[in-house]
Amino acid sequence: MTAASLELVPPPRKGFFAALAPGGVKVLFALLAVGIAFLFAFPVLWLVLTSLRPPSGVYFVHRGTEFTFHNYAEALAQPNMLRAFFNSFAISTLATVLSLGVTVTSGYMLSRFRGPVPNAWFSVIYVLRCVPYISWVLPLFFVTRQMGIFDTYWGLLLPHVAVHICFFSWIMKGFFDGIDPSMEYAALIDGCTRWGAFFRVALPSAVPGLTALAILCWLYTWNEFLFALMLTSHKTPILTVVMAQFVHELGMEWHLMSATALMALVPALIVTVFGQKYVIRGLRV
Amino acid sequence: MAEVVLKGVGKCYGPVVAVRDFNLAIADQEFVALVGPSGCGKSTTLRMVAGLEEITSGVVAIGGRVVNDLPPKDRDIAMVFQNYALYQHMSVRDNLAFGLRNRKVPESEIAAQILRAAKMLGIEPLLERHPRQLSGGQQQRVALGRCLVRNPKVFLFDEPLSNLDAQLRSQMRLELKELRKRVPTTSIYVTHDQVEAMTLGERIVVMKDGLVQQVGSPLDLYRRPANRFVAGFIGSPAMNFIDARVAAAGDDVMIATEGLSLRLTDKVAATLRKHAGNAVVMGVRPQHVMLDGAGGGNLLRFQATLSTSEQLGDQQLLDARLGGTLLRVSGIDAALKLADGTMLTLAMAPENMHFFDAVSGAALG
Ligand SMILES: Nc1ncnc2c1ncn2[C@@H]1O[C@H](COP(=O)(O)OP(=O)(O)OP(=O)(O)O)[C@@H](O)[C@H]1O
Numbered sequence: 001m002t003a004a005s006l007e008l009v010p011p012p013r014k015g016f017f018a019a020l021a022p023g024g025v026k027v028l029f030a031l032l033a034v035g036i037a038f039l040f041a042f043p044v045l046w047l048v049l050t051s052l053r054p055p056s057g058v059y060f061v062h063r064g065t066e067f068t069f070h071n072y073a074e075a076l077a078q079p080n081m082l083r084a085f086f087n088s089f090a091i092s093t094l095a096t097v098l099s100l101g102v103t104v105t106s107g108y109m110l111s112r113f114r115g116p117v118p119n120a121w122f123s124v125i126y127v128l129r130c131v132p133y134i135s136w137v138l139p140l141f142f143v144t145r146q147m148g149i150f151d152t153y154w155g156l157l158l159p160h161v162a163v164h165i166c167f168f169s170w171i172m173k174g175f176f177d178g179i180d181p182s183m184e185y186a187a188l189i190d191g192c193t194r195w196g197a198f199f200r201v202a203l204p205s206a207v208p209g210l211t212a213l214a215i216l217c218w219l220y221t222w223n224e225f226l227f228a229l230m231l232t233s234h235k236t237p238i239l240t241v242v243m244a245q246f247v248h249e250l251g252m253e254w255h256l257m258s259a260t261a262l263m264a265l266v267p268a269l270i271v272t273v274f275g276q277k278y279v280i281r282g283l284r285v
Numbered sequence: 286m287a288e289v290v291l292k293g294v295g296k297c298y299g300p301v302v303a304v305r306d307f308n309l310a311i312a313d314q315e316f317v318a319l320v321g322p323s324g325c326g327k328s329t330t331l332r333m334v335a336g337l338e339e340i341t342s343g344v345v346a347i348g349g350r351v352v353n354d355l356p357p358k359d360r361d362i363a364m365v366f367q368n369y370a371l372y373q374h375m376s377v378r379d380n381l382a383f384g385l386r387n388r389k390v391p392e393s394e395i396a397a398q399i400l401r402a403a404k405m406l407g408i409e410p411l412l413e414r415h416p417r418q419l420s421g422g423q424q425q426r427v428a429l430g431r432c433l434v435r436n437p438k439v440f441l442f443d444e445p446l447s448n449l450d451a452q453l454r455s456q457m458r459l460e461l462k463e464l465r466k467r468v469p470t471t472s473i474y475v476t477h478d479q480v481e482a483m484t485l486g487e488r489i490v491v492m493k494d495g496l497v498q499q500v501g502s503p504l505d506l507y508r509r510p511a512n513r514f515v516a517g518f519i520g521s522p523a524m525n526f527i528d529a530r531v532a533a534a535g536d537d538v539m540i541a542t543e544g545l546s547l548r549l550t551d552k553v554a555a556t557l558r559k560h561a562g563n564a565v566v567m568g569v570r571p572q573h574v575m576l577d578g579a580g581g582g583n584l585l586r587f588q589a590t591l592s593t594s595e596q597l598g599d600q601q602l603l604d605a606r607l608g609g610t611l612l613r614v615s616g617i618d619a620a621l622k623l624a625d626g627t628m629l630t631l632a633m634a635p636e637n638m639h640f641f642d643a644v645s646g647a648a649l650g
């Protein structure tokens with residue numbers, strides 16, 4: 001048989017999907033995708049509905065037709081709420097900036113240099129990483145008290161930054177491992193110092209990873225509860241802690257909590273979406 | 286423009302010795318190729334000249350100045366890397382300008398230099414693109430351009446063509462040669478490809494295990510290899526090596542191995558006489574073995590059985606069995622039909638035979 005006489009027909013389909021009409025596979029997967037999406041969206045949807053119901057309706061979200069925006073106003077009117085928003089935002093942003101400043105250099109050192117200093121540093125952050133998160137809290141409580149920074153910005157900021165450095169230095173090292181060092185060698189020959197090669201060549205190449213890390217870092221601090229609960233009090237209200245106070249001895253104010261949670265989602269979304277878009281676009285032409 | 290001198294240069298990574306006692310004086314405007322198998326210390330040597338690697342022992346001087354303690358930026362060199370090492374986040378134009386801007390060259394001058402280099406390399410239309418929008422060959426041209434614009438004292442190349450496909454590689458090889466005529470800067474060119482080294486290098490340094498094996502012009506290395514390693518490394522297909530024994534009987538000096546006994550004539554005999562009774566390695570290039578070598582009275586003839594033949598189109602390669610070894614013969618007429626197992630009469634000229642010490646591998650003579 002010559003090649004020309006070969007008929008080009010798709011091979012017959014076999015198995016489970018063959019029983020479906022043509023195009024049926026697509027429909028099936030579309031349904032599956034919708035189903036999975038719904039599974040993830042459902043809690044958020046429930047949250048939205050709860051936040052729009054009057055207090056009497058929170059346990060009957062699926063029934064009743066009474067909707068209101070009053071919960072949002074009431075949540076915002078809580079003492080400390082606006083300050084909590086501001087504090088959380090400020091601390092998340094500061095923690096991100098400070099910890100990334102350190103992480104970038106420490107990750108670069110771990111990736112590019114060998115010797116006693118990088119080895120010791122590596123060991124330190126490795127050991128600290130192995131300590132369970134929760135066991136940091138009590139010592140930190142006493143330490144911040146001793147230092148007189150309990151319930152201040154510094155009292156929450158420094159522990160956060162320390163944790164981030166331990167966790168993110170490793171990730172940062174991974175980013176730099178993925179960047180070809182000969183680019184920096186070329187920069188050295190082209191007239192840069194070691195620092196110059198780092199700032200002008202290695203760092204710009206790490207920006208996509210760095211952005212992702214910054215967003216991660218910011219969200220982590222924004223959502224963090226344990227440190228905030230233990231290391232702050234009335235002077236420095238933090239959003240997650242204030243939100244938790246809707247659960248108290250008189251009952252649970254789900255409607256207010258939902259409204260606050262949704263409002264807390266907004267800055268997080270803005271940081272994620274715009275942070276990513278802006279930086280990535282700045283990088284690509 | 287400058288000469289480069291390496292005197293007793295060595296490099297250790299802890300217990301690992303990468304380069305030992307490297308001595309070489311490179312003249313102004315000379316093009317030296319550094320060649321050797323993987324891991325022999327070529328890149329390490331080059332990087333020591335560049336200042337990217339600390340020098341463990343010895344002295345490196347560029348243009349009469351010892352540069353051991355100078356950072357790379359003060360050595361006035363330019364380097365092309367195997368993987369191009371272009372700045373990914375900058376346009377081609379900024380890549381070229383980077384080194385000049387660091388040296389505070391006025392922008393008008395920079396623009397002129399970029400234009401000159403871009404014209405020379407044919408990359409003018411690419412200037413506004415980013416490196417990731419270029420093909421491998423284009424990226425390598427930009428990397429060359431980055432060196433050209435700087436007008437450095439020395440060019441250093443670390444396997445610049447090895448990431449390109451075979452066709453592009455031979456084309457770029459020619460372009461490099463052309464470029465060289467217009468910009469005759471002192472150059473050190475590292476490669477593991479002996480063809481590249483032979484075609485580009487005015488002088489070749491062959492290295493192995495961190496040690497220089499031989500320094501010489503391409504023809505020197507081909508005709509008078511200093512040892513068995515150089516003999517086998519330079520030339521393609523590689524030289525045949527046959528273990529043999531020298532015997533002296535009266536006036537005659539014989540070289541003998543399984544299935545072969547040759548009487549050597551005057552000049553070769555004289556050099557080998559003092560090794561009588563010793564085991565030696567005889568070397569002959571595939572190109573220098575002839576089939577039925579007609580004429581030429583002083584040709585040494587011997588018999589061998591054809592084991593396999595390889596058709597290359599323009600010529601055939603033969604593998605002939607001679608006792609326990611396979612002897613490769615090249616340059617055989619492609620039209621010739623030879624059945625495997627045929628008894629062949631081969632011939633070679635005494636002056637094309639090389640002899641090496643069986644133990645040390647050093648050339649005898
Ligand atoms: N940072 C390092 N630490 C330890 N050993 C090293 C280091 N860099 C190189 N070496 C060793 O030094 C020797 C020479 O390496 P080099 O890179 O100079 O080889 P090369 O001739 O350039 O090989 P290739 O053709 O593969 O590039 C090798 O044996 C290598 O293992």
Ligand SMILES: [Mg+2]
Nearest residue numbers: 327328329444
């Ligand atoms: Mg190398």
